[in-house]
Amino acid sequence: MKSEKDNFISSQLPAYLDGQLSPKEKQQVEDHLAISESCRKELEELRTLFTAFKEEQVQVPSDKLRNQFNQVLEQEKLSQSKVVLLENNKRSWASNLLKIAASVALLIAAFQTGRILEMEKSNQDVAAILEESLQIKQTAMLSLMENQSASKRIQGVSYIEEFPNPDEAIVEALAKRLLHDDNDIVRLNAFEALSGFASSEMVKSIFIETLEKEKNPSIQIGIIQTLVKNQEKKAVAPMQRLLEQEDTQPFVKNEIKLALPKII
Template structure:
């Protein structure tokens, strides 16, 4: 086994297929499993050993920034003492919902209003200018407007598509920001927002996978399972079933994989069923799961 593969696996940088291959190799090799287990433990501990910045650092930076702004003598907007990313996420969510409401309003109301307004204005203009020449003007102007009107639906559709794209990007940013939050409740909120996304970007899916594999809170991991089920990321869930040691997480994964009819989970289920160290209820659920999936084969 290549050393790079081991570190890439521990750093969660292996592509999905290679990761599954590596886990299969690990399952068949006790020495490798032990080595990876030990390295993984040290790697996790290292993350906990990261001290945070304190208020004194914040204060000195913002003082420095104020001084620098004074030196540059440019008109600047007053800076808040510090940025609160939690608040930023909340504001972004509000902005996203306003854009959404605006979009919904546009979609339901705009076409009839545009047609009616133009119909009311045009006749008054043509009759007020010059009666004898009216037929020519009338014939020309509405034609122009008609062309414009014919062109407007694609333009509106384009605007809507752009708005929709912006809204999706904002939502994704909010999700990514919340998933990185130190508070478990914020991460749970992020997962709940993620579940509501339609076809999220790969970066969001990757963040969900990372949360499932690395988050310390079991509740957060359970929500991550739910989010990944929504996007039908079966392989990752199967991989997590082979790794997990928490009975509640194992049971949730089994139920989820059964709902997804993931036959590829059979080896992992079999392993759980046969492992004497696994919780009895999990072994039973694994047994039932195997039966259920085999019936469909």
């Protein structure tokens, strides 16, 4: 019984013979062929079939045969009954030729249809593998962000690069790090990860909530600049409160004074 790997490589063989695989995919197929006798056998069968299609030619009667045929035809015209027989033979020959041509065309069509179906199945299998891989990465990312080690939490946050369109679970996990993590570097990394999606209403709300409680000046300034860039008017009130607080760093207050006119 074939393994899943054998089935996957088998679906790649037509494209491999056609030279349609990328160098990486080609190497993957060849590495598997080196250890799989069944796949090598299937490859040879496909190669034989491909060669037969390429070399198949319709045999055309030679000039000598055509001349002989014409001579016989002239002789047979002397007899009406034989002419009828000859015409029937001629039609039979033509009919057989058409049948052969139709059979070859049907075989080729069936083979091409099979190849298309295999390629579609292969694409679906690849998509399923990629989806499963992303789910594994997401599980690892969420698990790392809950780790007791700050370095592990930072590693988990960095996995955001694997998700161009993170779902709500990932955004909420990053928000939790930004709002509640006791390590400044983890919070800063969480902010940087979320800033790539700052146009999202959910992310903007997270930044506004963070601005109300964050004490790290670097994160404060980063959030202020991001909210101003996105023209978030809801950020005006928390910025003004931050401006009035005595413990707010002077350079943060200066940043707020420069930012407020841009969104008020």
